[in-house]
Amino acid sequence: MSSPPGVFFLRCLVIVALASHAEGEMYTSLQNVKQAINVERKLIEYLRTYIDSELERLEDIKRFYAKVSDLHTILYKGPAAATANPLVAFTLIKRLHSEWLNVIHSNEAQENIQTLRSKYQEEEADLPKVEDLRGAAKGLMRLQDVYSLQVSSLVKGRFQRITNGGVIDVCSPAVSVSLSGDDCFLVGKVAYEQEDYYHSVQWLEESVRLFRGAGGQWSPENEGTLEDALDHLAFSHFKTGNVSYALSLSHELLHHDPMNGRVLQNVEKYEKLLGSAGPSRECSLRRPSSSYLRTRDTYERLCLTKGSQDQ
Ligand SMILES: *[C@@H]1O[C@H](CO)[C@@H](O)[C@H](O)[C@H]1NC(C)=O
Numbered sequence: 444m445s446s447p448p449g450v451f452f453l454r455c456l457v458i459v460a461l462a463s464h465a466e467g468e469m470y471t472s473l474q475n476v477k478q479a480i481n482v483e484r485k486l487i488e489y490l491r492t493y494i495d496s497e498l499e500r501l502e503d504i505k506r507f508y509a510k511v512s513d514l515h516t517i518l519y520k521g522p523a524a525a526t527a528n529p530l531v532a533f534t535l536i537k538r539l540h541s542e543w544l545n546v547i548h549s550n551e552a553q554e555n556i557q558t559l560r561s562k563y564q565e566e567e568a569d570l571p572k573v574e575d576l577r578g579a580a581k582g583l584m585r586l587q588d589v590y591s592l593q594v595s596s597l598v599k600g601r602f603q604r605i606t607n608g609g610v611i612d613v614c615s616p617a618v619s620v621s622l623s624g625d626d627c628f629l630v631g632k633v634a635y636e637q638e639d640y641y642h643s644v645q646w647l648e649e650s651v652r653l654f655r656g657a658g659g660q661w662s663p664e665n666e667g668t669l670e671d672a673l674d675h676l677a678f679s680h681f682k683t684g685n686v687s688y689a690l691s692l693s694h695e696l697l698h699h700d701p702m703n704g705r706v707l708q709n710v711e712k713y714e715k716l717l718g719s720a721g722p723s724r725e726c727s728l729r730r731p732s733s734s735y736l737r738t739r740d741t742y743e744r745l746c747l748t749k750g751s752q753d754q
Contacts, residue, residue, distance in 0.1 A: 482569045489562040496555045507546055511538065580633040584642050594645045598622045598653070624653030628667035632675060640679045647676035651692075670699050674706070681709075686716050 518525050525531055571579075586592060590613050596603035600619035603610050631646030654669035673696040681689035690713040696706050 478569065479571065482566055485566060486563065489559055493555055493559040496558075497552070500549075500551045500555065504546060507542070576629070577633050580630045583630055584634060584639075584646075587642075594627075594649055598627060598649045622649075622653075623665075624650045624657060624669070624672065625662070625665040625667050626650075627653060628672050628675075631672070631679075632667070635675050635679060638682070640682045643675065643679040644683060647672055647679060651676055670696055673699075677706075677709070681713065686713050689713055690717065 518531065583597070587594060587597065590602065591604040592613065593603050593605065593610070596610070598621060600616070600621045602613040602616070604613055605611075627646050627650035631643045631650055634640070634642035634646060650667070650672040651669065654667075654672055659669060673692050677689045677692035677696065680686075680692065690710065693706050693710045693713065697703065697710065700706065
């Protein structure tokens with residue numbers, strides 16, 4: 444049985460990315476990815492129901508709003524006789540005493556979100572754990588190293604590396620997903636937390652670029668913001684010795700968050716360092732030899748030889 448070219452290779456990429464030794468045991472096979480897709484399918488259904496209920500709720504509120512505002516544009520602006528009408532007086536007093544209260548203190552929004560949350564809780568056992576997420580992020584970085592992939596390409600859903608000055612595709616997946624600023628932030632943060640600034644700089648650079656491009660638009664699903672990414676990126680650059688860049692990123696951060704005392708302190712520290720250090724010392728990003736990279740050569744050998752046999 445021969446797979447179409449590239450399919451084996453892609454499968455190999457997934458295995459390199461997902462296989463992690465101590466962590467993320469749940470996501471060590473493609474089977475797990477299929478299960479995860481099924482869980483998400485259920486979540487989509489629950490969210491659809493939630494959105495429908497919320498839309499209905501808002502429609503009801505809009506009806507009340509239209510009713511009352513119409514009274515004010517039509518009836519109450521008319522001849523003074525309207526205010527002398529006892530039915531007008533009665534309905535006005537009733538509205539102010541109880542209708543507004545019922546609308547404003549309605550529990551419907553809570554009930555809707557509560558239904559959604561309990562549905563989500565039912566699926567909780569099948570949802571990935573934080574170790575799975577960290578494992579998957581480390582898997583991406585392992586993949587990046589094993590195939591010398593460019594982070595800027597990965598972000599666009601492409602598996603590319605620079606060879607002899609030209610960009611070549613390591614493989615061309617049939618389906619492609621691009622990453623968001625928040626996706627890159629998460630990978631960068633996993634690296635950052637391990638003090639692996641070689642990777643955190645690259646992923647956070649992409650994160651900052653994408654968050655800047657999104658123009659500060661808020662998304663409910665995001666964990667990070669442009670400020671968070673700038674903060675982590677500035678510190679990563681500082682740790683790799685690029686103090687001048689750490690300083691300029693901190694200035695950008697202060698532009699968004701001028702009262703951040705910690706960042707103000709960092710700026711002072713960076714300025715002092717730059718003032719006393721003279722010309723900036725040479726620094727280059729080198730791949731660290733952290734434990735999750737130790738198996739690099741094994742993976743490389745395995746995938747490259749098996750890949751060429753398969754084709
Ligand atoms: C600092 O980082 C910036 C952005 O990545 C880079 O353009 C610059 O060359 C770096 N400077 C040094 C001294 O490494």
